[in-house]
Amino acid sequence: MLTITETMTCAPEIFMLTMASLILVVDTFSNDPSRKLTYTLSQLTLILTAVLVIQLSPEQTVYAFGNSYINDGMATVLKTGVFTIGFFAFLYSHEHLKEHGWLKGEYFVLGLFAILGEMILISAYSLLTVYLGLELLSLSLYAMVAMHKKSTAASEAAMKYFVLGAMASGMLLYGMSMIYGVTGSLELATIATNIESDASNILLVFGLVFILVGIAFKLGAVPFHMWVPDVYQGSPTCVTLFIASAPKLAAFAMAIRLLVDGLHPLVSDWQGMLVILSLLSMALGNIVAISQTNIKRMLAYSAIAHIGFLLLGLLSGTPSGYAGSMFYVITYALMSMGAFAMVILLGRKDFEADKLEHFKGLAERSPWFAFIMLILMFSMAGVPPFLGFWAKWFVLKELVDAGFVWLAAAAVFFSIIGAYYYIRVIKLMYFDKADSMTALKASKQMRFALSINGLALLILGLMPGALLAICISVMTTAT
């Protein structure tokens, strides 16, 4: 029996679904080339859903639909993050698509469905709901990448993303089937208890490996990272921005649900695997990023390196370690969104400014935007007082507390390598002469949003206490 309370647990999701469908219909009847109505409705949906999520956030963890759906503190925080990031992403994208004449209402509808997928993934508590959310998210993203039909690069990226993504989903399903075979349940909580009694079963480790491959693919960790640079580079920048920010939060949630909530008894097995994934990601991401000339590709490799860092918190295997990863993923999403927004801003009609050299002399052309980019880059490099430093700090602290001092030393070593390509961007902006002296054109909203985005990293970097406390409290009470 479906009860009201159970339905209320996922009222935000239901609202989002309704609105997305409604917007799809409204959009068909719209002739407005700038899609004002569609855009406004989408943003409104995000705001209202955010309000719903916060209003309905339970004091204690709530389970629904036969324990296949969960609503807890982590879900509330991550969903709020997803909406905030989605709001900014839509704002940046609207400008970008309008400028390039690629604007279609479907972009926002697909975006909303992707966000719905993220919400489901964040709240999923059985293998089935995890898969449902994941596919809803992925399929929407594949379509978004391919939206710019005339671009061969985008089509190629979409194809690659789809084929590799489908393979990863297959792996994930295969792993899930093995886990199901051993434990006889799809619910994560039951799986965890059943594994306790049968922990030595070799099939479980097999299943774990395949599930981990699926997670690593979605996060983009080495050696399952091949799609990341191509998709980031090939997609229209606003789609890259969308892919590079909020889905990481969902993928993180998936990792927590599957590995921590479901497979925690196997922690000693997945810990070792994550060590390898993380080291490889940090090494490859940071080293290969140095040789990139395309900023989108560079940011893609930087994303891989950041994921490596994020995994460090997970592998520490403690609730506060997960909180560290959560803090990291939120910070990373904020930074990566800002960086791609800068790439959008540099572009003009029919011209994507995705080469590093396009940043040359930006400090003289537009000092304010150059300053924002400086904050973003130093923050990504992990230099205080910006927020990126605290993210690294938190993860490293948990790692050291868990006894992995050598791993922390390796991580900081790789982050020095990483610092090089971030400060190279600053070098281009501040030390090199510009080819043209025209200031960047930016609409008021774009200027405002980007300024908030950048300054948030500075202000939260000076006062990180509240955000740190939230992450700690939701993760330590939940698990």
Add this chain to the structure above:
Amino acid sequence: MFTELPILSLLIWGPILGGIWVLYAGDRQEETVKTLALMISVVTFLLSILLYKNFDITTHEMQFVEFSYWIETFNINYYLGIDGIAMPLIILTTFMTVLVILAAWEVIEKRISQYLAAFLIMEGLMNGVFSSVDAILFYVFWEAMLIPMFLIIGIWGGPKRVYATIKFFLYTFLGSVFMLVAFLYLYSQSGTFNILELHNLSLDLGAQKLIFIAFFLAFAVKIPMWPVHTWLPDAHVEAPTGGSVILAAIMLKLGGYGFLRFSLPITPDASMYFDSAMIVLSLIAIVYIGFVALVQQDMKKLIAYSSISHMGFATLGFFVGFSIYAATGSTEGAVFALEGGMIQMVSHGFISGALFLCVGVMYERVHSREIKDYGGVVNTMPHFAAFMMLFAMANSGLPGTSGFVGEFVVILSSYQANFWIAFLAALTLILGAAYTLWMYKRVIFGDVANDNIAELKDINSREAFILSMLAIAVLIFGVYPGPLFDAMHPTLEHLFEHIMQSKVGL
């Protein structure tokens, strides 16, 4: 009357906010911006004088303490306080910043407001480093300081500025991140980032050694010690005059300060274990780098190498204490050596700053730093030559100047440890005189070398004011260093007593 003021916070945030104000004012009205920046730095300097006036020289405890919670979840606090080793360095910082801003007056032509703002912000951050009593607060200031310096060298520097500044950034970043890991390890052992509590944390020797090495990476790069000094000549040569001055006068001191604040008291047993290695590295810096300085063609490079050599005295003074204690059994000699190291740091701040300013004065007129482009400057710039004479003498350690006091004290006390240490260290009196005075002779004396020199104009009143301020400082501390010794003595005495107690199995 001023004791209730949160002076340390004002010294940190005043210049930072002032810098933002200067940035906001922009380049439109150049004169206003310059005056504004100068006012801010002068007010900051006057505030720091209050520190000295109200400083209690009878105690080693932290003074002017300010405390408020910052990140309560992790027990990270906004905890400020200074003792006898931080106070002189803060005053040095505020003093040099005033001069650097004055020195920029007619020299910097592009983006003047950003230039001045960068120095003001950096002043605040450096004061923050010296007054932090919380390790993470310290780290935040320590790293944030790299950002303005990175921009100063990169934007206003010489032809190879980009290479130099990236090298500077990565080198110092490399050292510092391992220090962060060490802090995190200490936190996992003790649950606190409070430096004073970390001083009393019990650690076994193995852990101490690793922590010492992590700290060493951070501080040895900064100070810099041989063999991790190679960023310094590049950064100095390419930095604008103001950047070189701050780099030499204050940034290098941060490394020495770090040794006194972290390495020695937190890992005393490891410091004792590694002390001979540290002494050897210091002696290599003093002697070998002295020879390297001798062959330099570029004046700024020569002064840069001379800085490394002089900072070798500071590290020698900090680490020779163990052997002195072992040889004599009294703490007095060891404390004297520590004091010598500190005096050397302060005095080197004045002297190296002054020499870089002198080179800056010539560079503005001739646009060359090569020694061979000069000769006979005394004929056209007699006043300048007189000032430079004083600073060159101070650099070679002439009695009566501050350069003599630090070196003499360190040599004297290391004699108690071992004759050969003192002998090798004393070689600097020959080497220092050789490279400094030889450069002085080639640049200043002789016939007028070329037309550029013939057309030189002597220093104007602004430059004369800057140089005479420094000259006064050099002479005062040379003749009467007493107040400086008094201020530092209780702190360093307590420090040495502290580090003589083993922390293994405490």
